[in-house]
Amino acid sequence: MLYLVGLGLSDETDITIKGLDIVKRASRVYLEAYTSILLVDKEILEKYYGREVIIADREMVESASDDILHDAQNIDVAFLVVGDPFGATTHTDLILRARSLSIPTTSIPNASILSAIGATGLQLYNFGQTVSMVFFTETWKPASFYDRVRENRNIGLHTLILLDIKVKEQSLENMSRGRKVYEPPRYMTVGQCCVQMLEVEGMKGEGGEGLGGVYGEESLAVGAARVGGRTEKFVSGTLKQLCESDEVLGGPLHSLVLLGRRTHELEHDYVREFAVDTEVWDRIWKRDYEGQT
Template identity: 80%
Template sequence: MLYLVGLGLSDETDITVKGLEIAKTASRVYLEAYTSILLVDQAVLESYYGRSVTIADREMVESNSDEILRDADKEDVAFLVVGDPFGATTHTDLVLRARELGIPVRSVPNASIMSGIGAAGLQLYNFGQTVSMVFFTEGWRPSSFYDRVKENRDIGLHTLVLLDIKVKEQSLENMARGRLIYEPPRYMTVGQCASQMLEVEEDRKEGVYGPDSLAIGAARVGGRTEKFVAGTLKELCEQDEVLGSPLHSLVLLGKRTHELEHDFVREFAVDRDNWDRIWKADYQGQ
């Protein structure tokens, strides 16, 4: 059996009891470690499960999935995924490959950022499609997210923006020389995301949102040091220190809001008077 086991969002104790049993007893355990990360290290997980864990990087999962699936028709293999196993496309591929090989698959769900973000106080019913934000470079500033945010905003819905992480990256020079030297991991912050969003609005000028649009910055959702900061996109450009260490996410508010959402989120506002003023003018009763 191939078990896809969700690890939840934060530390080693966010695994479910059912998932932990599988992680302890499976023949082999892989940890998918490139679409998201836990806030604890591999060593912590290994000590918690009482066994070694193999890191499965993108290359392994995408090009060498048969190694992961080896003998899984006869024994149990656990593939651990941060959050919920079905958050990312890659794992769909793995399941399809297992099916081709006649390997039974079972998944153990867990918290995903897509539901965990509810802790910020916005109603999950009022979220539209989720978008991703990648690190912009000089020549590459993809703005397809902007069209999707526009679709959500046009019908009043909130948008969860998932932020890029870069792990096991090679510099161009090291790649050219074939040196397996990796750059330190990078995690996009709420401030970087808010700035990039405002840059794209300045380019596209369709008025999908602006510096005074309300948003929530989220850090370490589901963890003991979970932190939310609410404010305008402009305000959120400058809140990275308050938010602290990774992972960060951002929610851009839609205008179809509920009074309870106002009351709940206001607690996190950088500037409550400003929050109330903009809410009243642009969001309330829209």
């Protein structure tokens, strides 16, 4: 049996009782370590589980999945995924490969950022499609997120924006020379995301909201850090304000929610507690959000 076990969002104690039981008795245990990360190291997990954990990087999962699945017709293999097992496409792919090898599969759900983001106080019913933001470079600024945010905002919905992480990446130079030397991990911050969003709006839109754009410097948003963890932190404000929020938010992982206009009074009451500047928040809320449908 192949078990896909969700680990939740924060530390070693976020695994479920059912999940931990499987980890303890599986023949091999892999940890998927490139679409998301826990806030604790592999060593802490190993100590907690009382056993070895094999790190499965992108290369292994995408090109050596048969190693992971080896003999799983006869033995139990646990594949651990931060958050919920179905958060990333890769895992669907792994299950399809298991199916084609007649290996039965079971998944153990856990918290995902897609639902845990409800801790901002924003109603999950008011969210549209989720988008991702990648690190821009000088020459590569993919803006497909922009059209999807537009679709959400056209119908008044919030957008959860998941932020890029770069783990075990090679520099172009090392890659071209075939050197397996990896850069330090990088995690996009809410500040970087807001800067990139405003940059794209500047290129694609016509000067922001109300002028043909999708959003603007005064659009309201909530920055989230370490959701579900003991040091969880939220900051709400305008996109412009959140460009400067990294220090308040602290370490990774970060996510961002851009508000839609279709809001509920309870959302307002809840989210304004996190405002960088309550006066600004209230003024813009009243002007652009309150009572909109």
